[in-house]
Amino acid sequence: MMRILMLCLLLCAGLAHAHKPSDSYLTLTVDGQEIRGQWDIALRDLDFAIGLDANGDAAITWGEVRAKLGEIDAYAMSRLALGTAGQSCPASVSEHLIDDHTDGAYAVLRFVARCPVPVEVLQARYSLFFDIDPQHKGLLRLAYQGTSSAGVFTPEKSSQAFTMTRPSRLTQFLEYGREGIWHIWIGFDHILFLLSLLLPAVVLRKGHAWEAVGAFRPAFMSVLKIVTAFTVAHSITLTLASLHFVSLPSRLVESTIAASVVLAALNNIFPLFRERRWAMAFVFGLIHGFGFASVLSDLGLPSDALALSLVGFNLGVEVGQLAIVAGFLPIAYLLRHTAFYRRGVLLGGSLLIAAVASAWLIERAFDLKFMPF
Template identity: 35%
Template sequence: MKRFWFSTLLLLILFNSFFLSSASAHTNNSEGFSNIEVKEKSLDYELKLDLEELGHALEKETEQKELIDNKIVQQYVNAKLKLYADSEAINGTVVKTDIEMIEDRAFAVINLAYNFEHKPEKLVVEYNMFLDDSDPSHANFASIKMNGEQQEKILSFESREIEIGEVSFLQTTKQFIVLGLEHIFTGYDHILFVISLLIGAKTIRHIFTLVTAFTIAHSITLALATFEIILLPSRFVESAIALSIVYIALINIFNKDSKHQPWLAFGFGLIHGFGFAGILSEMKLDTNHMATSLFSFNIGIEIGQLIIVSIAFPIILWIKKITIKPIKWVIPSTSVAILAFGLVWFIQRAF
């Protein structure tokens, strides 16, 4: 009798364990396949994922084909699959989806297209599908073709990256100088801060000391943030940059004869450096050219600043010398406008 109840209890335990594992949406040790081909100005990525595991990751049913047609798939793939072409992040577009049976198991087939301005010298794939949310045991068998070379790798929890190709020193230098130029010319908050400094400058020597102090300061924090020695929340940094604009604009409005001190430019330059580092944090910097990338990016920023100063400062000096009343209001009006922009940016970024 005891043997009967023991056998019955053992059967119940085994049945319960089997039932629970069957009811779970996890497939455990799910597989995936990546076929990547780099062309002249585009990349084709065929991604095959276990359909059941994909449904669990998206918290959706897997019986219907609508699962792989949903826009959520696009968002999930771009969030979990990062592609960097010459360090720049490129988002893919889902162009086709299908379902394929592999060894009696359903797989979602997702065809992604990536477009480049020019053929990249180095490509990095960062793969995080399922690994951090639904199946840490997931493995993806990847094959990538680029420049006549083919590389194969198994992507897993411990190994999530594929690297192929190598960016040359000249390519890195050119790329990051251009990136620095683009960043300063599209960073309107930085431009308005520099113009505010120019308004409070008295001589060419004075503006040279201000720009030098600002440059040294933002170079320090740019390096610290890029090498992840000191990191600050982006909301705090962007809000502080807006406040720096507000502060300098207020001085220019209420104390027209004030002479901005280099320590002021240095102090606010430290904050702006963290802002400059924001764009680099979104990139996959090549560790072999980290110093070159950082230096080149900073050179691009400095060239942009010199262009802004060489254009804006002579105009400001010319306006200050004119005694005609309507023109005399140009600089105060400009400071008020800069103040308004700074306040709007602070409200948008802080709240």
């Protein structure tokens, strides 16, 4: 188990970014033989791929972007292919903009693709940044006859086909549920926060030492309280933020999430909340909900099934979260009597988590980046 924890932590450290992982946002609107598109691509990713910062001052200006527009168009459009009925739909960029997302400035490419026949099944091949960043995702929002659906391009799913039918409510619900599961599984800060709270669930602190719980029920009840508190809290703020009732600055949210991981991990070494970890889960769960909402905001909620898609995404997050708990708790319970678990996994793992999260906190709070990947 310690090897698994170490592997997860090293992976998280290697993927520590000042903000969220690399994504681009592709919107396609199909109307007969015409496809109108908008593609939002992070300037930091384009800078890494083709070099935008001409003077090397770490501040990308509109002038530097404008000087590279032709290169940006060629780079991006060569990595997106649209077609239907086995025939290509050539695309050309018609407009350039700059927009701010929750994690920084993005180049916006608006384009039009024309197909030889009306689109009934849209075939799309996406390969932006996959050769330099295997963690990159292309988040698709596909609009057709007043309805919308979502999709995700990854290196494993770089080519996909979409049938031009009005998606059913069930389909939209399941799509957003899948997005919720995927987000919690790639949300390393959310995972480490949850693990930090779960690590002591199978032991009890006696003075300055940890002793194994005598039965499974106390451990299960501790986990249940933590997961319930976290779920209730992030569901509240996810809903409020997604419906635009409350909004917080991205840097504040991301920095506080990193700080929550640090505190949760250090609490296992220098107890502050002791057995009230559920209270920590609830308080910081409110902030984690804003983090989930930023992803859902970028995906977009379909106006014709807003509530259903929001519920689907939230339930997807819970399913992903429960899968992590289900994998962790039985193993931890079996190892609870061992010094290996108490010293190596609980204390050693908490120190490693605190170290990784501290790096995230510094990066996010001061807009720095320690690692080039």
